[in-house]
Amino acid sequence: MTKRLKTECTTCSLSELCLPLGLNENELEQFSGIIVEKRNFHRGDYLFREGQVFTNIAAIRAGSFKGITTDIEGIEHVRGFYFPGELLGFHAIHSQRYAISLIALETSSVCMIPYPELFRLSRELPKLQEQLFSVMSQKLLPQFKVDPNNTAEQRIARLLLNISARFKCRGYSATEFRLSMSREDIGHYLGLATETISRIFKHLADEGVLEVNRRDITLKDMRRLQILACG
Amino acid sequence: MTKRLKTECTTCSLSELCLPLGLNENELEQFSGIIVEKRNFHRGDYLFREGQVFTNIAAIRAGSFKGITTDIEGIEHVRGFYFPGELLGFHAIHSQRYAISLIALETSSVCMIPYPELFRLSRELPKLQEQLFSVMSQKLLPQFKVDPNNTAEQRIARLLLNISARFKCRGYSATEFRLSMSREDIGHYLGLATETISRIFKHLADEGVLEVNRRDITLKDMRRLQILACG
DNA sequence: CGGTTGCTTGAGTGGGCTCAAAGACTGTGG
DNA sequence: CCACAGTCTTTGAGCCCACTCAAGCAACCG
Numbered sequence: 001m002t003k004r005l006k007t008e009c010t011t012c013s014l015s016e017l018c019l020p021l022g023l024n025e026n027e028l029e030q031f032s033g034i035i036v037e038k039r040n041f042h043r044g045d046y047l048f049r050e051g052q053v054f055t056n057i058a059a060i061r062a063g064s065f066k067g068i069t070t071d072i073e074g075i076e077h078v079r080g081f082y083f084p085g086e087l088l089g090f091h092a093i094h095s096q097r098y099a100i101s102l103i104a105l106e107t108s109s110v111c112m113i114p115y116p117e118l119f120r121l122s123r124e125l126p127k128l129q130e131q132l133f134s135v136m137s138q139k140l141l142p143q144f145k146v147d148p149n150n151t152a153e154q155r156i157a158r159l160l161l162n163i164s165a166r167f168k169c170r171g172y173s174a175t176e177f178r179l180s181m182s183r184e185d186i187g188h189y190l191g192l193a194t195e196t197i198s199r200i201f202k203h204l205a206d207e208g209v210l211e212v213n214r215r216d217i218t219l220k221d222m223r224r225l226q227i228l229a230c231g
Numbered sequence: 232m233t234k235r236l237k238t239e240c241t242t243c244s245l246s247e248l249c250l251p252l253g254l255n256e257n258e259l260e261q262f263s264g265i266i267v268e269k270r271n272f273h274r275g276d277y278l279f280r281e282g283q284v285f286t287n288i289a290a291i292r293a294g295s296f297k298g299i300t301t302d303i304e305g306i307e308h309v310r311g312f313y314f315p316g317e318l319l320g321f322h323a324i325h326s327q328r329y330a331i332s333l334i335a336l337e338t339s340s341v342c343m344i345p346y347p348e349l350f351r352l353s354r355e356l357p358k359l360q361e362q363l364f365s366v367m368s369q370k371l372l373p374q375f376k377v378d379p380n381n382t383a384e385q386r387i388a389r390l391l392l393n394i395s396a397r398f399k400c401r402g403y404s405a406t407e408f409r410l411s412m413s414r415e416d417i418g419h420y421l422g423l424a425t426e427t428i429s430r431i432f433k434h435l436a437d438e439g440v441l442e443v444n445r446r447d448i449t450l451k452d453m454r455r456l457q458i459l460a461c462g
Numbered sequence: 463c464g465g466t467t468g469c470t471t472g473a474g475t476g477g478g479c480t481c482a483a484a485g486a487c488t489g490t491g492g
Numbered sequence: 493c494c495a496c497a498g499t500c501t502t503t504g505a506g507c508c509c510a511c512t513c514a515a516g517c518a519a520c521c522g
Contacts, residue, residue, distance in 0.1 A: 072461060077378070093368030119364070126354065133350070136367045137324035147308070148379040148422030152510065183469065191379025193511060198470050214469075214519080230303060383478065414501065424479055429502050445487080445501075463522100470517070479509095485502070492495090 008032060017085030017170070018059050019113070019135065022127050031128065034117040037061070039109045047088070047102035047110060054092035056112040060084050063108020064180045066189075067100040078189040080144070081105070081181055083166050089115075090136050105180035146190055150231065155190045156200045157229035160210070164219060175219040204228075239263060248316030248401070249290050250344070250366065253358045262359065265348040268292070270340045278319070278333035278341060285323035287343040291315045294339020295411045297420075298331040309420040311375070312336070312412055314397050320346075321367050336411035377421055381462065386421045387431045388460035391441070395450060406450040435459075 009020045009032045020028050041047060047058055050069055060082055067079040067088075079100055082088060092098045093115065122129040144162045146155060168174035179186070183194040190197075201212045209225055211218040219225060240251045240263045251259050272278060278289055281300055291313055298310040298319075310331055313319060323329045324346065353360040375393045377386060399405035410417070414425040421428075432443045440456055442449040450456060 090368055091371035094365045095369075099372050119361075123354075123357065123360070129354070129360070130350075133363070133367070134325045136364070136371070137321055138326075140322035140367070140370055141330050146379055148377060182467095194468085195470075195512090196510060199510095202470075413499095425501075426480090426503080427478060430478090433502080465522090466520085468517105468519080470515105472515085473513090475510105475512080477509100477511095478507105480505100480507080482504085483502105484504100485500105487500075488498085490496090490498105492493105 009035070012061070013171070014059075014061065014085040019057075019087065019118075019128070019131055022131055023125065024127075027125050027127060030121060030125070034121060035059075035111050035113045037109065037111050041104040041108040041110065043104055043106055045104045047104065048098045050098060050101045052098050054089065054096045054098055054115065056114055057087055057089045057118060058102075059087050059111040059113065061109045061111055064105045065102045065108065066105055066181055066185055067102050069100050076188065078185050081163070081185075081189070084170055087135060087139075090139060105185075148191065152190075152192050152196045153200050153203070154229055154231050155192065156186075156197065156204075157225050159186070159190060160217065160219065161222075161225060161229055164222075175222070177217055179215045179217060240266070243292070244402070245290075245292065245316040250288075250318065250349075250359070250362055253362055254356065255358075258356050258358060261352060261356070265352060266290075266342050266344045268340065268342050272335040272339040272341065274335055274337055276335045278335065279329045281329060281332045283329050285320065285327045285329055285346065287345055288318055288320040288349060289333075290342040290344065291317050291319070292340045292342055295336045296333045296339065297336055297412055297416055298333050300331050307419065309416050312394070312416075312420070315401055318366060318370075321370060336416075379422065383421075383423050383427050384431050384434070385460055385462050386423065387417075387428065387435075388456050390417070390421060391448065391450065392453075392456060392460055395453075406453070408448055410446045410448060 009015050009018070009028055010025075012018070015021070015028075020031055023031060041063065047065060048056075062084055064084075065082045065088070067082065069077050069079055071077060082102070088102060089098065091100070118132075122132050143166075144159070150158065163177070163179070164174045167177050181189075183197045186192075187194040187197050201210075204210050204225075205212050207224070209219075209221050209228070211220060240246050240249070240259055241256075243249070246252070246259075251262055254262060272294065278296060279287075293315055295315075296313045296319070298313065300308050300310055302308060313333070319333060320329065322331070349363075353363050374397075375390070381389070394408070394410070395405045398408050412420075414428045417423075418425040418428050432441075435441050435456075436443050438455070440450075440452050440459070442451060
């Protein structure tokens, strides 16, 4: 499933979204030295599992993942969707175990950063320590919050805008994209039935706000979508 | 509103829940040296405001706070309730501005820890750096998540159990406590109408799960409450 | 092809909301 | 000590959004 390669942060188009932000050339090389690239995650593969011992911070290079937890009754809860440039695993530093499982939604690749070495290096490179605090701090304000007061339409509009914005800042189209997750995943994430997702997509398409063909989405009227998102 | 005092972490009963965890006597003294105690927050006083420039991490010594954000339409959203021993403000390291407002729910006191000095000291004391990473990491798994799939009763049962557990680990009673927040705050937090909170409390009291007299709660049957929380 | 999985559509139900009003507690000033 | 206003909480009636259950449809794949 995995292949180890020398990773070159210097040539990575995502380095500005990632931990190397702010490091000079020499520091970047030291940082590059500790990371390992793993390739070839396919749909359904686990990046790590809930309960597994914490070893690495993971940085998504390509593809996408969903984060899930499984409750006492064995019901799967979708906690989030993750895209290139996003860092995963910081939540496990305290308990030394991952609290969520991460599952590839499509063919994906990831940089694995061994935490002990990251921690050691952060003591040597003040810039890296600063960036670590900054990145963790950023993660404390959830970029997307499912608000139970919002209607189904508002939740879906907000999710689409959120995903659109995240694609945009990675250099992809903000208006045309393929959703790598199923209607069921979206439903579990937003706290809605899959039927409701379908109905709202159809309704938004009827209103001319977007076009939808199974997982392919084209946003036609961002303005309206933003208005719908607010309510 | 505030009074500055020399603070003594060595004699603080909450130091095991707080940043000094793991520091030796000498390190603890250095840490104590950078913090400032502010007193006399009264109900409705702001600890800090959304948008305000980030200066301090705050540690609650006594009392309680609610965290709120205000959306574009001026509607207040309750983001959480905070109790003694809890650390607030880490989310602002990245943006250098607080993203939530914190409002005292009752007479409260707080230790203010200037971030620049905390950051500097963490470079000198590896144990402190480790504890900072650990504390921030811990905050990344929300201790309480409002799940829109849960019914009103489940949400309320879960909140009561969460508050009970937090009181317990601070040495207070797990079964008898006063809720410092209003029904409206609870409603906003859980995504329920205040009327629903009232009705569910009454229902739980009728069933013998708890006793409720306005803000005073006595949990009579924790087992049942746990069952109700799961559904 | 048939089997499997994921998506869409329809009909009926119910939990929690809204609207409305009454009741309980708190603080203030006479 | 009481009267009064203001705030918070409780209770009731009716309604609507999203759920559940059920079935049909579309895509994918051996």
